[in-house]
Amino acid sequence: MILKFLRLLKIFTVIVKYGLDEIAISGLHVPRTARLINTVFFWRRITSPRAIRLRLALEELGPIFVKFGQVLSTRPDLMPPDIVAELSLLQDRVPPFDSDVAVAQITRSLGAAPDMLFAAFERTPVASASIAQVHFATLKNGKEVAVKVLRPGMKSTIDEDIALMQMAAGLIEKVWADSRRLKPREVVAEFDKYLHDELDLMREAANASQLRRNFANSDLLLVPEMYWDYCSSSVIVMERMNGIPISQTDRLVAAGVDLKKLSSDGVEIFFTQVFRDGFFHADMHPGNILVSIDPATFGRYIALDFGIVGTLNDFDKDYLSQNFVAFFRRDYKRVAEAHIESGWAPRETRVDELEAAVRATCEPIFDRPLKDISFGQVLLRLFQTSRRFNVEVQPQLVLLQKTMLNIEGLGRQLDPELDLWKTAKPYLERWMAEQVGWRAFVDHLRDEAPRYAAIFPQLPRLAHQVLEKHAHREVDQDVVMAMLLHEQRRTNRLLMFVACVAGVLAVLVVGMHVAQRWHWGF
Structure with a gap:
């Protein structure tokens, strides 16, 4: 208890020292008497911006609070931009x-x-x-x-x-x-x-x-x-792992590493993790990345510290690809629709209002050359706009946005002319091609085939069991006939469905066989 009291006293002292009460008081409904007391005790005026004061306070409170600040820096959907930017400077x-x-x-x-x-x-x-x-x-x-x-x-x-x-x-x-x-x-x-x-x-x-x-x-x-x-x-x-820290560009140049290639490789690694694997290293700041100078692996990235990773399912990847493609086309209505269809924006949200807000946020960004546009900033602006519409931003997407900003900053530090959109576009197009059309249908059908193969042979037996179960019940004959007629209709429909599916599967199997024989492939 004494230790907890001393810890509370330490926190209170730091709040007073850095004037954090001024940050809180602006948003609190505090009685006039309490404000007067605060004026008496917290008389010192702090000239530094609020974000800097908050960062310094967290650093003084110790490593757990530093980590808390780092977590807050990954939540642009909750925190103001100036605080997010400053807290991202916290070093553990x-x-x-x-x-x-x-x-x-x-x-x-x-x-x-x-x-x-x-x-x-x-x-x-x-x-x-x-x-x-x-x-x-x-x-x-x-x-x-x-x-x-x-x-x-x-x-x-x-x-x-x-x-x-x-x-x-x-x-x-x-x-x-x-x-x-x-x-x-x-x-x-x-x-x-x-x-x-x-x-x-x-x-x-x-x-x-x-x-x-x-x-x-x-x-x-x-x-x-x-x-x-x-x-x-x-x-x-x-x-x-032995290598040169990626932030030491002078050493990398002296070792003969191609910084332009290193920059584009970093982007390729990130988008491969996101759109191919749905599993990405979510703490890729320069302190966790080395570059190999061993002759056998020269110029490759070396990843360290895997405490934080992000995972994306097909739904998340589909959401991302649809939004990025819509941004490419400046189709803000599609962006708004994707948010509502995903369930992250309330169903009662008006598409035209969300569309107008997204347009007002993103048009200034796109009024610049593509190579100067930040993927991470696009997502950040989108999250900030979403706050007005009570959009629930998913934690995995916030991690993605934070990691994307790290990758962009690192990539442009290595190569100021890096065109991130040009590098990312093939991955977006490849993902979209794999998710829609006949190729996607065949791939998904092939994945589900083992499950279908186990279910289809059981259908006639299950239908017979249902009919036999009803036939042995001691109920009125008219009821039995009605139930049998109903079950027969259901069975007929079921068998017709099975026949149709079997026909489609047979056509696909034959088609795939012919395609492979003629080297068409899928």
Whole structure:
């Protein structure tokens, strides 16, 4: 209790120091007496913009609050643009914890001390963040690895700070008129889930393994291999990756890396993850990307830190492709219709009103050369416009928007003339071609064929069982006849449907056989 009180006192002191009460008071319905008290106690005037004050306050409150600010920076649908931009500058850098503690954590998690597990173990960490730190080591078979160790005691620290955030969120909902749209309790709950997911390093290892499998045959991206015999929820061991940080462009140029190709490769990697796999690395800032200079893999991207990934289903990908294609054509009515059809905008939303709002938002963007237009900014403007219409922006799309901004910024840092639209267009067109038309129909039918093959042979037997069940009931003969007649009609319709489907399948199978024989293919 004393510790919680001291923590609350610390938070209150930081609020006073940076004048955050002025940010809150503008949106709160506070009695006049309370405002007078605030005037007496919070007399200091802060000249810095509100977003900068908020960022500095979060940094002073510690790593959990820094991470909370990073999560808020990914919610442009909830936060004002100036705060989103400033919070995106937050860096998750904290001093490393004691190496003896790391050794004890490894021993407890893997059942043996590092000296027994590894041929060599570097006690000095090479990287440190709020959740974990990384040490280099060498396996007994000579392979160089990186050992990621969870910071001890993080669960209790997170639980205590989350409890304070939940208390503050409940208070905000009671006194802030705009809290229903901002959903403070939902935001804190999302942050709680995000942090507890990060506490399970096996989840990160599984994410890396999936991404590595997706790019197993690619010459664009390298993902470290996970050594599962040395992995647990608090320690993971992965292949050590060597390369130049992508932000160090001078070193890359000196090594002979083609920055223009590197820029377009980054865009291709991202859109491949999104539209081919529906599984993307959602934390691709420069600190998590290296570039290989090994002769065998020269110029390839190296991805690190897989704690945050995004997943998209076919519905999400269809939504994205339809919106991007509609934006290409400036078909804002189609954008509005897609929002309502998806259920993310209320059914009662007027198409013409949403269309007009989207047009007013996007026309200024498109009044520039395509190469100067930001995909991420288009989505950001769309999310901000959606706030007026109570559109529920899906978390996976917000992650996508945040990652897209990272990729665009990185790509244009490497190549200021990068035309992101031109690079992305083939992926959009390919996705649309695969989702509509005969090719899509045949592909989907082929995927469902095993299920149909199991169901169709059972239909006559099931129909017979239904008829026999009714025939043995001791009921009035007229009722039986009526029921039998009804069932017979249903059976006839069912058999007719089965015959039609079987005919269609037979035609398709024959057609595919002929096409393959004549090298037409599908």
